[in-house]
Structures are given as C-alpha cells and as structure tokens.
Amino acid sequence: MIVAERKPLEEIIGFIKDYKKILLVGCNECVTVCYAGGKKEVAILASALKMAFLKEEKELEVKEVTLERQCDQEYLEEIRSIVDQYEAIVSMACGVGVQFMAEKYQTMPVYPALNTLFMGGAEEMGVWAERCQGCGQCVLGQTAGICPITRCAKRLLNGPCGGSTKGHCEINKDVPCAWQLIIDRLKALGKLDDYDNLMPIKDWSAERSGGPRKIVREDLRQ
Amino acid sequence: MNPKTPSKLEQILASGQLAVTSECGPPRGSNGDAIKKKAEIIKNHVDAINITDNQTSVTRLCSLAAVIRLKLMGLEPILQMVTRDRNRIALQSDILGAASFDIHNILCLSGDHQQFGDNPKAQNVFDIDSMQLIQMVRLMRDEKKFLGGDDLERAPEMFVGAACNPFADPFEIRARRLAKKVAAGVEFIQTQCIYNLDKFELWMKQVRDMGIHEKVYILAGVTPLKSAGMAKYMKNRVPGMDVPDEVVKRMSGVSKDDQPEEGIKICVESIQRLKEIEGIRGFHIMAIEWEERVPEIVEKAGLFPRPAVASEPFSL
Numbered sequence: 001m002i003v004a005e006r007k008p009l010e011e012i013i014g015f016i017k018d019y020k021k022i023l024l025v026g027c028n029e030c031v032t033v034c035y036a037g038g039k040k041e042v043a044i045l046a047s048a049l050k051m052a053f054l055k056e057e058k059e060l061e062v063k064e065v066t067l068e069r070q071c072d073q074e075y076l077e078e079i080r081s082i083v084d085q086y087e088a089i090v091s092m093a094c095g096v097g098v099q100f101m102a103e104k105y106q107t108m109p110v111y112p113a114l115n116t117l118f119m120g121g122a123e124e125m126g127v128w129a130e131r132c133q134g135c136g137q138c139v140l141g142q143t144a145g146i147c148p149i150t151r152c153a154k155r156l157l158n159g160p161c162g163g164s165t166k167g168h169c170e171i172n173k174d175v176p177c178a179w180q181l182i183i184d185r186l187k188a189l190g191k192l193d194d195y196d197n198l199m200p201i202k203d204w205s206a207e208r209s210g211g212p213r214k215i216v217r218e219d220l221r222q
Numbered sequence: 223m224n225p226k227t228p229s230k231l232e233q234i235l236a237s238g239q240l241a242v243t244s245e246c247g248p249p250r251g252s253n254g255d256a257i258k259k260k261a262e263i264i265k266n267h268v269d270a271i272n273i274t275d276n277q278t279s280v281t282r283l284c285s286l287a288a289v290i291r292l293k294l295m296g297l298e299p300i301l302q303m304v305t306r307d308r309n310r311i312a313l314q315s316d317i318l319g320a321a322s323f324d325i326h327n328i329l330c331l332s333g334d335h336q337q338f339g340d341n342p343k344a345q346n347v348f349d350i351d352s353m354q355l356i357q358m359v360r361l362m363r364d365e366k367k368f369l370g371g372d373d374l375e376r377a378p379e380m381f382v383g384a385a386c387n388p389f390a391d392p393f394e395i396r397a398r399r400l401a402k403k404v405a406a407g408v409e410f411i412q413t414q415c416i417y418n419l420d421k422f423e424l425w426m427k428q429v430r431d432m433g434i435h436e437k438v439y440i441l442a443g444v445t446p447l448k449s450a451g452m453a454k455y456m457k458n459r460v461p462g463m464d465v466p467d468e469v470v471k472r473m474s475g476v477s478k479d480d481q482p483e484e485g486i487k488i489c490v491e492s493i494q495r496l497k498e499i500e501g502i503r504g505f506h507i508m509a510i511e512w513e514e515r516v517p518e519i520v521e522k523a524g525l526f527p528r529p530a531v532a533s534e535p536f537s538l
C-alpha cells in the first residue's frame with residue numbers, strides 16, 4: 001500500500017486560513033489502513049482545525065466526507081453535487097488522490113493534508129516500512145525476494161558495500177543492511193551461488209528518470 | 223601479468239615489486255596549491271597518489287582537477303571516482319576528461335552515503351555501482367566504446383582499481399565479492415585500513431583459496447593512528463572499520479605525547495607482517511591529514527627507495 005502521514009497542523013492551517021467553508025475528504029484505501037487519512041483521521045483533523053480557528057476567534061465550517069477511493073474517477077464524482085458549497089477541498093488521500101481530485105474539480109483549490117511517503121507495509125502494529133520504489137523492472141527474482149533498490153541506501157545492485165556492520169546499514173543502526181538480508185535468504189534457499197552473478201547496469205528509463213509513466217491496455221480501453 | 227596501460231603503478235606491480243601508494247584529500251576551497259604541497263611531501267616515497275573524491279561526502283575541490291595538478295607536476299595520480307554524485311553520462315565524460323590529460327589510474331568506488339557529509343539533504347545518484355563503474359571503464363578502454371554503444375576516439379588508457387573492505391559484514395562473502403569485482407574487470411585493489419591482522423590473514427586465505435590473488439594486485443591499506451582518541455573513534459564511529467581492543471589499549475597505554483610515535487610504530491609493524499602474506503603486492507598508506515609522516519613510514523617499513531620508473535611525461 002501507499003504509506004503516508006499527516007502534515008503538521010500548522011501547515012494545513014496555513015493552506016486554509018482565509019477560508020470559512022472547507023470540504024475535508026478522506027480516503028478509504030491505503031491511508032485508512034495506515035491510520036493517516038481515513039474516516040477517523042478526517043474527524044480528528046476536522047475538530048483540530050475548528051478549534052484552531054476558534055482560538056483565533058474565527059469560524060470554520062468543515063464538511064467531512066470519506067470516499068471509497070480518491071484515485072478513482074467514479075468515486076470522486078460522488079461529491080460533485082456538494083463541492084460548489086465550499087471554498088476549498090482539503091484531501092487526506094495520498095498524492096495520487098489529491099491530484100485526481102484537483103483534476104476532477106478544475107476551479108476548486110485542493111490542498112494536501114498528508115505527506116505521501118512510500119510503498120510499503122506494516123511490519124508490526126504502528127510500524128510501516130518501505131519495500132518497493134516502483135522501478136518498473138523488478139529484480140526481486142535475482143535478489144532472493146528482497147529489493148536492493150529500495151532497501152539499500154545506495155541502491156547497490158552488487159552489494160553489500162563496505163559499511164555493512166553486524167547486519168545494519170552504514171547510515172543508521174536501525175536500518176537493516178539489504179544485502180545482509182539478501183545473502184541470509186540466499187543461504188536459506190541454498191542459492192548462495194547466485195550471489196556470484198554480476199547484476200548488469202540497470203535501465204532506469206522504466207523508473208522515474210524516464211519521465212511520468214503510463215500504462216495503456218488496449219484490451220481494457222473503452 | 224603484462225601491463226596493459228602506460229600506468230607507472232601497473233609497470234611496478236607487473237615487475238613483481240611491492241608498490242606503495244598514498245592519498246591526498248583535496249582542500250575545502252579552491253586553493254590548488256594545497257594539493258601540490260601535500261604531494262611534494264610524499265612524492266619521492268610513493269609510486270602513485272590517490273586523490274579522494276569528496277570523501278565522507280564532504281564537499282571539496284574535485285578529484286579530477288586535483289589529479290591534473292599532480293600530473294602537471296610529473297607525478298602519477300590515481301583518480302578516485304564515486305558513483306554517488308554523477309550518473310553514467312557525467313562519469314564517462316569525466317573519465318574522458320581525465321584521459322585527455324593522460325591520467326592512467328582510476329579507483330572505482332560507490333562512495334559514502336551523503337548523510338555523513340555537509341549536504342545530508344542532497345539527492346544521491348547511484349545510477350551505477352562500483353562494479354558497474356569498473357565494467358564501464360574497461361569497456362571504454364578495451365572496446366573503445368561508450369556505454370551507449372557508440373565508438374569513442376582515443377580510448378582512455380587507465381589501470382582500473384577498486385577498494386575492498388575485508389572487515390565489513392557479512393564476512394563470509396567478502397572474498398566472493400572481491401571475485402565479483404575481478405570478474406567485472408578490476409586490476410588492482412586497495413583495501414580498507416587494516417588493524418585486525420588476524421582477520422585480514424583469514425580473508426587473504428579465502429582469497430588465495432579462490433585463486434583471486436593471481437588475478438588482481440592487492441595493496442594492503444594502512445592508516446597510522448595519531449592518538450588513542452582516533453583509535454576509539456575509528457573503532458566505534460566509522461562503519462566497516464575493525465580496530466581490535468589491543469590496538470586501542472596499546473595507544474592508550476602511552477602518554478599523549480608519545481601516541482603519534484606509537485601509531486607510526488604500529489603502522490610499520492603492520493606493514494612488516496603484511497609483507498609476509500602471500501598475495502600482498504603492495505601498500506596503500508592513508509595518512510589522514512598527516513602526509514608529513516608518510517616518508518618515514520615508508521623508510522622504516524623497508525620500502526625505500528622506490529623503483530625508478532618514470533611517469534609518462536606530460537605537458538600542456
């Protein structure tokens with residue numbers, strides 16, 4: 001899933017300080033699962049904003065809505081009938097949802113309430129960690145199912161570097177060394193010999209470097 | 223092994239003599255004379271001089287400009303290049319730039335993470351890694367090709383080196399990792415500073431068992447300790463550095479004033495012991511901001527005088 005966390009309240013207030021009526025829109029997908037922008041977080045942010053306005057002796061009307069998905073045209077349509085009653089939208093979706101919202105409602109100011117961080121999962125309750133950077137040409141088949149592009153701070157395809165110490169990365173003792181993990185798992189799989197293969201220079205054009213990416217599936221197009 | 227390039231370092235290694243290299247860090251400013259001064263101190267006692275490339279990610283005068291200064295002094299520079307800051311376009315371009323000044327040695331590194339330096343908020347590049355940089359230089363040199371497949375004119379004639387840290391984890395793959403660098407085309411290795419000689423010997427045994435020492439020249443890295451404080455710092459704070467307790471104890475066991483001498487002594491003793499290891503073809507003396515002590519280390523270790531091989535003359 002996409003993992004995000006809420007921006008500091010002051011930053012969000014900075015976006016909306018001149019408005020009186022806002023539409024605060026949550027998303028029922030990833031950001032609900034990572035407790036950043038679901039129904040509950042929408043309610044918490046709504047009251048925090050209202051309180052902050054009250055302290056300044058200002059009033060703020062907040063309409064709380066949580067859509068099934070903000071990265072989906074169909075669900076975004078659900079608020080069309082009420083959008084006009086508000087001066088701005090604050091979206092609690094990931095960066096994708098915020099942009100789809102802005103594209104849908106061309107004349108409405110749309111502000112992000114979250115910082116979108118990464119594609120990852122919950123390692124345990126309350127702990128989320130990154131696993132994939134969407135490089136467009138997955139190498140997990142050669143790296144024992146552990147992504148060096150994401151989990152090595154230098155994204156080395158032929159690691160580990162000389163800074164790997166007792167299982168952790170040179171940048172921080174709390175970061176596991178991706179290549180230690182890869183080697184441990186190759187060993188467990190009885191495939192340590194795979195380590196001897198040189199990984200070729202990567203084609204980054206399928207990654208962010210190649211420009212905004214898009215998939216067109218003619219079989220699904222209408 | 224027959225030399226494949228005009229590199230003086232390669233000639234010396236190929237002749238079977240122990241090579242001695244050292245390094246200079248460029249200044250944090252544009253004073254090119256600083257590099258000259260450091261080089262003057264060590265030039266008669268070493269065969270080639272590494273110029274570090276923004277080491278520990280601290281911004282400095284670039285290694286390319288600094289090696290050109292050494293070249294113009296008639297010395298033999300080793301251009302260090304990290305893949306942290308430049309993509310494959312910039313790397314190839316800088317390699318050609320260096321080759322246009324007949325720089326004949328390159329050390330291919332990935333580089334420390336930028337969080338250690340003065341710009342922890344920087345992007346890092348890592349378009350390729352150190353092994354792939356080795357492959358790229360070999361492609362440019364041997365096939366006379368750019369990475370993109372086009373032919374290049376006047377190929378770089380560079381003796382290709384890399385670093386190697388036998389003390390990083392996981393230890394069990396460290397010799398295999400060197401074998402990978404050899405497969406990528408590396409020709410000489412400068413190791414991380416060696417303080418734990420027992421562990422280093424163990425690693426060299428693995429290297430010999432795999433026959434790698436026959437395929438690559440290994441220069442053992444040493445760094446004289448200036449103080450007990452430095453020993454502790456290296457032990458506890460520098461990732462991938464292995465300073466045994468005995469070494470820290472030995473440094474702490476003498477008065478502060480005597481610590482520099484003790485550091486030099488340990489360094490010379492290490493070299494003596496390393497000389498006995500089969501497969502060690504030379505020494506890389508990294509005297510960090512302590513160039514003035516390099517000549518005496520070389521002399522005391524019995525590595526002086528240096529072989530009389532002249533660097534290829536170069537003038538503008």
Ligand code: SF4
Binds near residue numbers: 131135136
């Ligand atoms: S190799 Fe690429 S696609 Fe696969 S997990 Fe890593 S970043 Fe994601």
